[in-house]
Amino acid sequence: MDFHAAETLAGDVMKDARVPLHQLYRTIALSGHPDRSKAQIVLEALDELSIMPWLAAAGKLSGTHRIQALFEAHRASKRLEERVVETLRSMLPGHAPLPPPPILQGPVEVEPPVTRECDEAYLLLRRLHRPDEATADAREHDSFWRHTREEERDRLIRLYVDTGEFQ
């Protein structure tokens, strides 16, 4: 695969697709802009697409306008998180084993542990719950999890579903 070509393509697409978002950012970043209030209404309806423009505007604004932009970015981010958590929780009943990742398909020296949709969803939920955990600690936990007995993993998933707590 030509990663460089794919990266260039994605970069070009992003540059074009972000133009209207950039214009909205410029409109809200000027506190005296005549269309500022309308641009805010439009941005609020753009959900996760509004996060970057709000954050960029916060860098240009001051006082209450800056704080408002930061809180709007946070609100949009929270709404996104709620959607993500909802989707991940809906994956927790999925016990079908997943195929190994493409890089581990075919003959390998050590078979990777069998992992299920619910296991991976649980690990992603845990990542969201502990976003500041050191990368090495998180990796160690994930590896430990994948080598834990299935019954124990099911028990911990049930515990999370019932209490919202991770062990």
Place this chain on the structure above:
Amino acid sequence: MTAMEKLQRLHELAESDPDGLRRLAGEIASECRGAARTVLETWVTGPGDHEITCPFVCSELKELAVHEMLLRADSVEPARRVHLMEMVVDQHLAFRELTLTVLEPLLKDRSSAGSELRTCDAAYLLVRRIVPLNAAQAAHFSADSGFMALGEEQRDGEIGRWTESEAWKAIFPDRV
């Protein structure tokens, strides 16, 4: 519709026309997300040799792909769903990191942010909403309303303790 035409439409719409403004938002959203929609469609329905390229491009499209990946997650097989959700979670955490990076210098900004609130106070309140604490850590800091009831010096003291806390330093380990 070009970007300039959209800007013109924003200008022509009245602030008292929320439906018109939301329609415009819908068109902008659809356009911004269009490329990701196409890439995901190719991944799901196209030949197997797109199995690496398409997710790579989606991941590169960052915030433009999040909504489409969440939508697709409902209708693909489990392995792809997991892959999509990994990318969505990565992007969400990138948003979070960026927000905290913007907030960090504001914890020292004592300029007014309206009424009794200073920029550092508002930034602190927001940071506290974003950074989860365990019960032991949380016991050292005020809740939202408690913090705002403190005097200015006490608030400065709490913000100072926060910036020295392990919870905060863990977010920017390279700066310690």
